[in-house]
Amino acid sequence: MNMTSEEKRRIAYCRIAVIGTIEFIDSIKAELKQLGFESIQIISPSDEMPMPGKVDIIAENVNEGSSCRSKDAIIPLILPFDFVSGAGAIVVMPGEGRDLLNKPNLRQWAANYMVGYCAFWNVEGCNWLRDSLPVIRNGVTSNAALKIAAHICARIVANIAVGREVKHFPRFYLCKNLE
Known part of the structure; x- marks a missing residue:
């Protein structure tokens, strides 16, 4: 992903969870650092933060020392998914769809x-997910899918940080494992 110096500067001040x-920790940290995110905070349930659903961590780019609270709904949330044969991600923007975190x-x-969604809208290329x-x-997982999910998330984070348009819930990102 080619970025201008202005876009790189904007990344330094962006907050996204x-x-x-x-x-996901190692994969997402590596992907985010490669794009220029430097202040990445890993928050776990042991930090006494209310976590959505059965989530283990929240990786947040924080440059002002404040902590992410998913219920605050003030920053975009990116939900990565390992779908074994591929990966997906859902972006939840502030003020939207936070109830899906309680699934x-x-x-x-x-x-x-x-x-x-793919079946209803006749989206091609989703058979692998079905x-x-x-x-x-x-409960099967895949290291390849974890890495793809981290890559998808890092690209989404960078696009949000520099002000590019991203698909957000009810839309999503989906990618089959590259073999």
Whole structure:
């Protein structure tokens, strides 16, 4: 991703939260640092922060020392998903769709939602996700999908930081594993 010096400067002052599982920490940190994000805070349930659903961590770019509170709804949230055969992400902008964070199994809900959305709108290239539903239900994960999800999230974060348009809920990002 080529960025101007002005866009790189804007990244330094952006606050965005990426919500995910503990397995995402190393991948998301590496991707964000590669794009120029320097102040990345990892928040875990042990930090006495209310966490949405069954989420283990929130990685947040914070440059003013304040802590992210998902219920505050003041910063964009990015929800990455390992869908085994690929990855996906949902962006929740401030004031929108925060109730989906309370889904009991957010990963499974997101996979079913995306499959239904693709079927309803006749979106091509989603069959791999439909075919992955049984293994997602069984809790199977994939390191390749985790890395793709981190890459998708980092690109979304950079686009938000520099003011580019991003798809946000009810729309989403989806990418099959590159083989």
